Amino acid sequence: MWYKGVSFTSDQCALVYLVDAAGTRTTTDSFSDLSQDLSLSVYYNESRHGAPYIQEAKTILDESQYWLSDEGIENWIINNVRVSQTPDGLVSGTEQQ
Incomplete structure (x- = not known):
């Protein structure tokens, strides 16, 4: 593209x-020549990944919240970001204050 x-x-x-x-x-x-996997360098560039961050990721997941509204909307709050998915599949996200 x-x-x-x-x-x-x-x-x-x-x-x-x-x-x-x-x-x-x-x-x-x-x-x-695109026969080599270029995705790792793109996705991991400046990201925090690997063994040093496992405990931090576990803590974030342990503190996450999930609930299902009466309207059938699934909601998650993970690391101060709210993600909602409506029954028709629409996903939206907002940062929580």
Whole structure:
């Protein structure tokens, strides 16, 4: 995904396609080698993870709250964030004061 639109291909296909407001067409776009898992460096960048934070995570979970309203709305408060899910699946979140 980029400013032009969405480019895609497959390992068994020599062509690259671009999908944008004009439709779908072949293009000369190229791809970087994406065969390696890049997700770890993206998701863990500047995050607090690993053994030093297990006790903190347990404490946050122990202090979390859950309740089901009369309207069927599921509610959680985890680490001062309220998350609600309505029976139709709509999820919303708000920071608690």
